[in-house]
Amino acid sequence: MTTPSKQATVIGGGSWGTALAHLMAVAGARVKLWMRNDERVQEINTAHTNTRYLKDRPIHPAVEATSDLAAAAAFAELIVVAIPSANFRAIAYELGDCVSGDQILISATKGFEAEHLTRMSQILREETCCRKIGAISGPNLADEVMDNHPTATVVASPMEEVVEKAGLLLAGPTLRVYGNHDLTGVEVMGALKNIVAIAAGVCTGMGYGQNSLAMLLTRGLAEISRFGEALGADRMTALGLAGLGDLIATCGSPLSRNNTLGRKLAAGMTLAEAQADTIKVAEGVNTTYAASMHAARLGVDMPITRAVNAILFEEHKPADVLVKLMSRANRYEHSEIPIDAPRPVEGSVIDTALSVAARSRGW
Amino acid sequence: MQNTLRDAAIVEVRSRVLEACLMQAQLPDGMPLDVLVNDTLYHEKKRLEVDRQSPTWAEDVAFWDGIKNRLGRASEGEVKEILKAVLERFTDEIRGNFSPVLYGVATRVLPRALPVLLNAMSPKRLLQRGVPDIGETIRIEGNIAGLKRMNELGTVILTPTHVSNLDSPVIGWAIYAMGLPPFTYGAGLNLFSNPVMSLFMRNLGAYRVDRQKTAPLYKDVLKEYATVSLELGQPNLFFPAGTRVRSGRVEQRLKLGLLSAGLRAYTNNLSKRKEKPNIYIVPCTLNYHLVLEAETLIEDHLQREGKARYIILDDESTRARKILNFTQNLVNLDARITVHVGDPVDPFGNRVDPESGESLDRHGRTIDIRRYVTDRQGVPVHVPQRDRVYTAEAGEAVAREFLKHNVIVSTQLVAFTLWEMLKHRHKGLDMYRLIRAGDEGAGTSATALVERVMRVWQALRERDTAGLLHLEEGVVESGDAAAIVQTALRHFGTYHARPVIVRRGDRVFSEDMKLLYYYSNRLRGYGLEKELEPVLKKEVA
Numbered sequence: 001m002t003t004p005s006k007q008a009t010v011i012g013g014g015s016w017g018t019a020l021a022h023l024m025a026v027a028g029a030r031v032k033l034w035m036r037n038d039e040r041v042q043e044i045n046t047a048h049t050n051t052r053y054l055k056d057r058p059i060h061p062a063v064e065a066t067s068d069l070a071a072a073a074a075f076a077e078l079i080v081v082a083i084p085s086a087n088f089r090a091i092a093y094e095l096g097d098c099v100s101g102d103q104i105l106i107s108a109t110k111g112f113e114a115e116h117l118t119r120m121s122q123i124l125r126e127e128t129c130c131r132k133i134g135a136i137s138g139p140n141l142a143d144e145v146m147d148n149h150p151t152a153t154v155v156a157s158p159m160e161e162v163v164e165k166a167g168l169l170l171a172g173p174t175l176r177v178y179g180n181h182d183l184t185g186v187e188v189m190g191a192l193k194n195i196v197a198i199a200a201g202v203c204t205g206m207g208y209g210q211n212s213l214a215m216l217l218t219r220g221l222a223e224i225s226r227f228g229e230a231l232g233a234d235r236m237t238a239l240g241l242a243g244l245g246d247l248i249a250t251c252g253s254p255l256s257r258n259n260t261l262g263r264k265l266a267a268g269m270t271l272a273e274a275q276a277d278t279i280k281v282a283e284g285v286n287t288t289y290a291a292s293m294h295a296a297r298l299g300v301d302m303p304i305t306r307a308v309n310a311i312l313f314e315e316h317k318p319a320d321v322l323v324k325l326m327s328r329a330n331r332y333e334h335s336e337i338p339i340d341a342p343r344p345v346e347g348s349v350i351d352t353a354l355s356v357a358a359r360s361r362g363w
Numbered sequence: 364m365q366n367t368l369r370d371a372a373i374v375e376v377r378s379r380v381l382e383a384c385l386m387q388a389q390l391p392d393g394m395p396l397d398v399l400v401n402d403t404l405y406h407e408k409k410r411l412e413v414d415r416q417s418p419t420w421a422e423d424v425a426f427w428d429g430i431k432n433r434l435g436r437a438s439e440g441e442v443k444e445i446l447k448a449v450l451e452r453f454t455d456e457i458r459g460n461f462s463p464v465l466y467g468v469a470t471r472v473l474p475r476a477l478p479v480l481l482n483a484m485s486p487k488r489l490l491q492r493g494v495p496d497i498g499e500t501i502r503i504e505g506n507i508a509g510l511k512r513m514n515e516l517g518t519v520i521l522t523p524t525h526v527s528n529l530d531s532p533v534i535g536w537a538i539y540a541m542g543l544p545p546f547t548y549g550a551g552l553n554l555f556s557n558p559v560m561s562l563f564m565r566n567l568g569a570y571r572v573d574r575q576k577t578a579p580l581y582k583d584v585l586k587e588y589a590t591v592s593l594e595l596g597q598p599n600l601f602f603p604a605g606t607r608v609r610s611g612r613v614e615q616r617l618k619l620g621l622l623s624a625g626l627r628a629y630t631n632n633l634s635k636r637k638e639k640p641n642i643y644i645v646p647c648t649l650n651y652h653l654v655l656e657a658e659t660l661i662e663d664h665l666q667r668e669g670k671a672r673y674i675i676l677d678d679e680s681t682r683a684r685k686i687l688n689f690t691q692n693l694v695n696l697d698a699r700i701t702v703h704v705g706d707p708v709d710p711f712g713n714r715v716d717p718e719s720g721e722s723l724d725r726h727g728r729t730i731d732i733r734r735y736v737t738d739r740q741g742v743p744v745h746v747p748q749r750d751r752v753y754t755a756e757a758g759e760a761v762a763r764e765f766l767k768h769n770v771i772v773s774t775q776l777v778a779f780t781l782w783e784m785l786k787h788r789h790k791g792l793d794m795y796r797l798i799r800a801g802d803e804g805a806g807t808s809a810t811a812l813v814e815r816v817m818r819v820w821q822a823l824r825e826r827d828t829a830g831l832l833h834l835e836e837g838v839v840e841s842g843d844a845a846a847i848v849q850t851a852l853r854h855f856g857t858y859h860a861r862p863v864i865v866r867r868g869d870r871v872f873s874e875d876m877k878l879l880y881y882y883s884n885r886l887r888g889y890g891l892e893k894e895l896e897p898v899l900k901k902e903v904a
Contacts, residue, residue, distance in 0.1 A: 101730060101733075
């Protein structure tokens with residue numbers, strides 16, 4: 001197949017959508033960037049900036065903004081969708097009127113729909129006729145991407161055609177692309193890491209140092225990878241760019257929205273106050289709610305998520321929540337069995353008798 | 364399949380597979396022809412070491428010895444000839460020793476022969492009452508109109524659930540009764556070796572599939588045969604479970620072989636600009652009160668977990684008397700086998716408008732499915748990796764249809780209720796122990812069982828209304844729990860060696876826990892266990 005010239009469409013003109021459009025333009029593509037707001041369309045097409053989300057960072061001139069969804073959808077074979085999870089389905093439905101089965105849809109949004117824990121790629125599948133569907137996720141803070149800091153990302157899809165074509169468009173001088181077949185894992189990790197990011201923000205905001213952060217990050221990764229596995233994700237994905245990689249970026253960076261939200265909460269703001277303070281959507285709030293709601297059903301213990309949920313929605317004080325977290329039973333690292341829990345008696349008859357006798361003496 | 368059509372298919376399959384072999388041999392990482400033949404030889408030799416009961420064992424051994432001798436000193440040109448001979452051997456076997464005369468006679472006899480088999484009437488009774496009405500035994504319902512319409516608009520792959528070797532004659536009859544042309548069908552060799560079955564297999568347009576043959580080349584030939592027959596407009600029958608389901612559950616993990624042949628045929632049809640390129644997959648369920656081979660199947664399921672004997676050569680369905688017993692019961696109890704036709708889906712798993720044949724998205728918008736397989740210039744292309752993803756989605760759609768069109772009968776409903784009650788009563792026991800310990804002691808109060816059946820029925824009714832499953836017409840649909848239990852007991856008391864559930868006074872007992880488990884499994888996958896836990900857990904006096 002011959003590609004006349006590289007073209008791509010991005011749906012959503014927030015910071016990440018704009019950054020992705022810019023990245024692909026830098027890599028040599030002509031990019032249409034769809035957004036509803038006509039003023040911002042104007043701004044991007046004339047001043048080549050998106051001040052609302054990205055301050056005065058210059059956007060590559062090959063990015064052309066539009067508010068015409070049909071025209072944007074018809075422009076390219078590959079469409080990246082970067083819409084906050086709360087509006088994702090509505091826009092995907094509209095997009096469903098404009099796309100055909102040969103087009104490739106990539107979700108760039110990290111979140112769930114709370115009720116059924118629906119992933120963004122599943123929404124694309126449900127609302128459009130498209131089947132060539134994937135997701136992009138990784139340590140990609142929009143501001144740093146715009147400032148040309150080198151980084152890498154994961155494009156995930158069960159269909160290799162999707163990975164290949166998206167990879168060709170996205171990879172550039174400052175972005176390496178890795179492929180992954182585990183779409184579920186990449187999306188789940190991308191979404192869940194935001195919960196840990198909020199917790200990390202709280203932790204930093206309370207003035208704790210690297211020990212505390214490292215504990216939070218490691219144990220956070222353990223619980224979100226367990227949750228991912230329950231949803232059918234591959235455990236290895238948690239250790240990749242979309243899992244550990246993204247976790248390090250968001251938990252360590254003051255640029256992360258979720259991290260910032262956490263720090264505001266630690267400073268004593270309520271969720272409403274913290275959210276009113278910024279125009280950017282912190283996806284972790286919605287994700288915390290969704291994950292807490294489904295953790296019990298899936299049989300996954302998620303203490304950190306529960307703690308974040310208590311701070312966000314039950315107005316618990318971070319200090320109290322921390323005491324509770326620290327006073328949990330001490331456990332074996334991977335099996336989650338409490339250290340002092342009576343072990344099931346196993347082994348030969350003699351071993352059994354001896355174990356029972358020892359136990360009665362307090363061993 | 365018509366004889367001429369069948370021959371045309373065979374010729375096409377040979378040339379396609381040969382061409383593909385030659386083509387890939389040219390590639391830098393392709394398999395050279397002599398290696399390919401050797402690999403096939405190796406698989407066949409290995410099979411022949413164990414597969415000694417094969418009716419063509421001696422011939423096969425001689426054939427492959429011959430190949431081995433020739434291969435040793437063959438030039439490049441000769442290797443190609445040897446490969447041709449191997450392909451010829453495989454395709455001839457798939458086609459079978461086909462006698463047009465026998466086929467003609469048999470097709471005329473089929474409509475009469477099958478009811479006789481299923482009704483298992485004595486000749487005397489037959490003389491007194493004439494040939495019975497098959498409609499009394501097999502009930503066909505569901506989206507029959509949709510199936511027929513798809514057969515007009517394109518080529519159909521009918522995909523039934525698979526619990527019994529009786530499925531083939533039953534679905535064969537149903538196809539005939541619905542006024543559809545015979546469907547071609549890949550049947551295991553073991554079905555041909557059984558005297559009762561083989562007659563019907565041939566009449567169903569069956570071709571032979573030897574599941575003992577593991578050579579990749581053989582599998583390629585089989586799949587290409589299905590593909591070509593679909594391209595020739597020949598409707599196909601395919602059991603996506605691959606083998607009879609051992610556990611009694613509605614199958615959810617499907618073999619995708621023929622579904623992918625459907626996608627391939629569709630793409631080829633587009634390339635050839637066929638007038639009716641569409642391939643439609645129509646799932647359907649076969650529903651029995653009692654399953655002929657239930658004892659063997661559940662035994663096999665329990666013995667393994669993972670390493671089932673994939674092919675059971677000796678079970679109830681190979682014993683003529685057992686079949687007669689079984690069918691006799693169908694007649695005596697006025698039991699019906701329900702064939703429920705589901706809604707058509709396309710090879711990508713989209714639902715299809717049953718009138719226009721167009722594929723629809725979830726919001727009912729028409730989809731141009733050609734775009735799934737064409738490139739930006741509109742040229743259809745096969746991309747195996749992409750197509751596997753499509754086929755997996757089609758498989759998921761079929762699995763969903765199976766659950767949706769599963770028809771719940773009294774035996775399953777009552778078995779499920781009693782099993783769950785017993786499970787909660789012996790909550791310390793795992794499934795295997797519960798089966799072994801059995802339902803000993805005082806049994807269960809019949810009144811309590813009826814009451815619990817009522818509660819399960821209510822949950823089923825809700826799901827029926829929501830379109831998640833079907834309740835069998837008649838007693839089950841009526842919701843009269845006492846009558847449902849009574850009907851189930853009547854069935855359970857007849858055919859199986861030990862009654863699955865039996866009533867003594869005001870108590871009911873299960874005398875075969877394996878079968879109780881087997882029949883209960885048909886209701887799994889609907890989330891009933893959890894929803895009804897409080898009801899079924901309640902202690903029974």
